[in-house]
Amino acid sequence: MEQQIPVADSESERAPAGRWRIPLTWSVGALLACAAFVASQSFVARELRTEFERRALDLHAGLVHRLSGDLDTLHALRGLFDCSESVSSDEFRRFADDVLDRHPSVQSLHYAELPRTDGPALRHYDLARAGAVEFVGGGLHAHALMQRVLGAAREGGQPVASEPLCGADPERRVIGVALATRGTGFVLGGFDVDALVESNLHGELRDDFAIEVVDVTGAGAGPCRVYAGAHAPAASGLLEDVEVRREGMFAGRPWSFAYRPARGYAVRGAWEPYAIAAGVLALALVSAAYLRGLVQRNRRVERDVRARTRELTRSNERLQSQIRDRRRIERRLRTLIAMTSRQGITRAQRIAELLRFAAGELGLDGAWVARRRDGLRVIEHVFDPDKRIEVGDALRLNASLCGETLRRGQLLALGMVAESPWEEAPEAAEGHISAYVGCPVRLQGEACATFALFSRRGAFVEFELNDLNFAQLVAGWIGQELTELALEEQLAHQATHDALTGVPNRALLHDRAEQALANTLRAGESVGLLYLDLDGFKQVNDELGHAAGDRVLVAVAQRLRPLLREGDTLARLGGDEFAVLLPRMESRAGAELVAERVLAAFAQPFARGTQPTQLGCSIGIAVAPEDGDTVEALMHRADEAMYAAKAAGKNCWRVAEAVA
CATH class of the missing domain: 1.20.5 (Single alpha-helices involved in coiled-coils or other helix-helix interfaces)
Structure with a gap:
C-alpha cells in the first residue's frame, strides 16, 4: 500500500518547517571553525617547532665544524715551527696571511718564546687582521689573563682557550688560544666568536635565529657569555618557548650553544589557523544558503507531493x-x-599501516609498494597476511602488472585478472592474484614506483569510483612518505660522512670506535687505530691550488678503501689527516700489516694533471687495550705515534708502545 504523505493546508503551516536548520548550521559552523582554529594552530606550532629544531641542529653542526677547523690552524702553525730549526719573520707572516685570508674568525696569530733568565730576550712574532682587537701592552701573548693559559698549554700539550679577553676597545672581545711547540715557544691565536657565528649565518638564517654562546667554565664569577646575536628571541607567538641547547668544546673549554627563533621567524604560519577558520565559516554560510534553497524547493514540491513521491x-x-x-x-x-x-614510529611502519588500512577499506586481501630498479619490479613494502609476497621479491618490469601501471602513468583496475589481457602476468601466477588495482607513485614528479592492492578470492571484484579515487589518494600519501624517507636518509648520510671524499667523518668514526671497544674488548680481542697524515700534500696545495689538492684527497680515499676488511672503517679527520679503525684484531701485528699495505699503496704516484705526484704517509698506530681503553686515549696515542713517524723521516709507521 502506498504511503500517503500529509500536505499542509496553508502557507502559514508550511512556513515554520526547516527554519531551525539555518541557525543550527551557523551554530555548528561556528563550533567547527573554533575547533579547526585550535587544531590547526597546534599543528602549525608543532610543524614550526620541528622545522626550527632541525635547522638549529644543522646550524650547530656547522658552527662546531668551523670551530674545529679554526683550531687546526694553530696545529698547522705549530707544525711550521716544530719542523724548522728557524722560522723567519717573513715566513711567519706569509703563513699567517694565508690563514687570515681563509679563516675570517681568526683575528691574530702570534709566536712567542719563554724568556730565559740567563740570556737575551727571545723573539716573538705577531700578525693581526686589519681592525682586529688591540691589547694594551703588546700582543695577545702579553695579556695578563693569557699567562695562566700558557702554563696550562705547556702542561697539557693540547690547545687551551682563555676566557673572553678585553682589548683596548672594551666593546670587542676575543678568545685567546695557546698551543705549546716542541721547544720553549708557544703559538697563539685570537679568535673572534662573533665573526665565526656570523660567517655561518647567511640568507634567511641571519634573520631567523637568535643565538647565544656561553663559556660554561667562565671566569671566577661563573659562566660567561661569549656571543649574543643581533636579533632578540621571540617574546610571543607560536614559538615563544622554543629553545635548542647543545654543548660543545672549544680548546678544552666547555661551551653551551642556545638557539632561539627570532621575532620574524615566530610569526610564520600564524595566518593559517585564521584562514582555516574562515574557510569553515564560509562553508557554513554556503550550507545555510543551500538549506534555505532546500526549504523553498520543498514548498514547491509539496503542491504535487503525491504525483512525485x-x-x-x-x-x-x-x-x-x-x-x-x-x-x-x-x-x-x-x-x-x-x-x-602519529609520532614515535618509523616511516616504514607508517607505510605498512597505510597498506593495511587501504586493503581493509577496499575489502581486498593485501597491498604492496614496489620500486622500479634496473628493469625489475622490487617489493619494498608489503601487507600480505598469507606471506606469499615478501619484501625484496623481484619480477621483470615489462611483463608485470606494475610495469603496465608505470607505462600508462595512471590507475589500472582489473576486477578479474584472468579475464584481462594480462592473465599471464607473473603477479597472477606467482602471487595467485585474481583482482588488482595499481596506482603510479610519483617521487619528485616522476612515476618510479607503484602502489597496488590485490585479492586472491577468485571472484570478480567490482570497484566503485570512490574506492578507486581513495586508492589514488593513498598513492599520493605514500609518495610523500617515500620522498621524506629518502630525504631523511640523505641528511643522515651527510651528517656522518665527509662531503669531499664520501668516507665517514670524525663523528661517525668516534661512534664506531666506541662500539668496537665495547664489543671487541669484551670478547678478549684487540682494537687497532691508525692515524694517517699525508707527507708532501702542502706542496700540492701551494703549487696547484686547493682544487688539485681536493682531487688528490679523493684519490687517496679511493686507493685506501680496497686495503681494508669489510668491518674496518676509513675516516677523514680533516685536512690531509685520515684514520683507520680495525676492530676484532688478534694482535698488534694485524695493525702493522695494514700500515705496510698503506705505505705500499702510497708507493705509486697520484695523478696531478699531466704530471704524477709522489706523496708519502706518516702513520701512528695505537692498539686497545694496551694503549688505552677509551676512544680519546686511543686517538691521542695514535696521534703521538704519527708525530714520531714524522720525526723519524716521514713515510713510515710507528707504534704508540714504542713512542711511550
Missing part, C-alpha cells in the same frame, strides 16, 4: 548514498591524517 524517494536514496560516500571519505581522510601524524 517516487521521484522524491529516488532522490532521497541518491542523497543518502552521497552522504554515506561523503562520510566514508571524511572518515578515511581523518584516519589517513591520524596515521601520517
Whole structure:
C-alpha cells in the first residue's frame, strides 16, 4: 500500500518547517571553525617547532665544524715551527696571511718564546687582521689573563682557550688560544666568536635565529657569555618557548650553544589557523544558503507531493548514498591524517599501516609498494597476511602488472585478472592474484614506483569510483612518505660522512670506535687505530691550488678503501689527516700489516694533471687495550705515534708502545 504523505493546508503551516536548520548550521559552523582554529594552530606550532629544531641542529653542526677547523690552524702553525730549526719573520707572516685570508674568525696569530733568565730576550712574532682587537701592552701573548693559559698549554700539550679577553676597545672581545711547540715557544691565536657565528649565518638564517654562546667554565664569577646575536628571541607567538641547547668544546673549554627563533621567524604560519577558520565559516554560510534553497524547493514540491513521491524517494536514496560516500571519505581522510601524524614510529611502519588500512577499506586481501630498479619490479613494502609476497621479491618490469601501471602513468583496475589481457602476468601466477588495482607513485614528479592492492578470492571484484579515487589518494600519501624517507636518509648520510671524499667523518668514526671497544674488548680481542697524515700534500696545495689538492684527497680515499676488511672503517679527520679503525684484531701485528699495505699503496704516484705526484704517509698506530681503553686515549696515542713517524723521516709507521 502506498504511503500517503500529509500536505499542509496553508502557507502559514508550511512556513515554520526547516527554519531551525539555518541557525543550527551557523551554530555548528561556528563550533567547527573554533575547533579547526585550535587544531590547526597546534599543528602549525608543532610543524614550526620541528622545522626550527632541525635547522638549529644543522646550524650547530656547522658552527662546531668551523670551530674545529679554526683550531687546526694553530696545529698547522705549530707544525711550521716544530719542523724548522728557524722560522723567519717573513715566513711567519706569509703563513699567517694565508690563514687570515681563509679563516675570517681568526683575528691574530702570534709566536712567542719563554724568556730565559740567563740570556737575551727571545723573539716573538705577531700578525693581526686589519681592525682586529688591540691589547694594551703588546700582543695577545702579553695579556695578563693569557699567562695562566700558557702554563696550562705547556702542561697539557693540547690547545687551551682563555676566557673572553678585553682589548683596548672594551666593546670587542676575543678568545685567546695557546698551543705549546716542541721547544720553549708557544703559538697563539685570537679568535673572534662573533665573526665565526656570523660567517655561518647567511640568507634567511641571519634573520631567523637568535643565538647565544656561553663559556660554561667562565671566569671566577661563573659562566660567561661569549656571543649574543643581533636579533632578540621571540617574546610571543607560536614559538615563544622554543629553545635548542647543545654543548660543545672549544680548546678544552666547555661551551653551551642556545638557539632561539627570532621575532620574524615566530610569526610564520600564524595566518593559517585564521584562514582555516574562515574557510569553515564560509562553508557554513554556503550550507545555510543551500538549506534555505532546500526549504523553498520543498514548498514547491509539496503542491504535487503525491504525483512525485517516487521521484522524491529516488532522490532521497541518491542523497543518502552521497552522504554515506561523503562520510566514508571524511572518515578515511581523518584516519589517513591520524596515521601520517602519529609520532614515535618509523616511516616504514607508517607505510605498512597505510597498506593495511587501504586493503581493509577496499575489502581486498593485501597491498604492496614496489620500486622500479634496473628493469625489475622490487617489493619494498608489503601487507600480505598469507606471506606469499615478501619484501625484496623481484619480477621483470615489462611483463608485470606494475610495469603496465608505470607505462600508462595512471590507475589500472582489473576486477578479474584472468579475464584481462594480462592473465599471464607473473603477479597472477606467482602471487595467485585474481583482482588488482595499481596506482603510479610519483617521487619528485616522476612515476618510479607503484602502489597496488590485490585479492586472491577468485571472484570478480567490482570497484566503485570512490574506492578507486581513495586508492589514488593513498598513492599520493605514500609518495610523500617515500620522498621524506629518502630525504631523511640523505641528511643522515651527510651528517656522518665527509662531503669531499664520501668516507665517514670524525663523528661517525668516534661512534664506531666506541662500539668496537665495547664489543671487541669484551670478547678478549684487540682494537687497532691508525692515524694517517699525508707527507708532501702542502706542496700540492701551494703549487696547484686547493682544487688539485681536493682531487688528490679523493684519490687517496679511493686507493685506501680496497686495503681494508669489510668491518674496518676509513675516516677523514680533516685536512690531509685520515684514520683507520680495525676492530676484532688478534694482535698488534694485524695493525702493522695494514700500515705496510698503506705505505705500499702510497708507493705509486697520484695523478696531478699531466704530471704524477709522489706523496708519502706518516702513520701512528695505537692498539686497545694496551694503549688505552677509551676512544680519546686511543686517538691521542695514535696521534703521538704519527708525530714520531714524522720525526723519524716521514713515510713510515710507528707504534704508540714504542713512542711511550
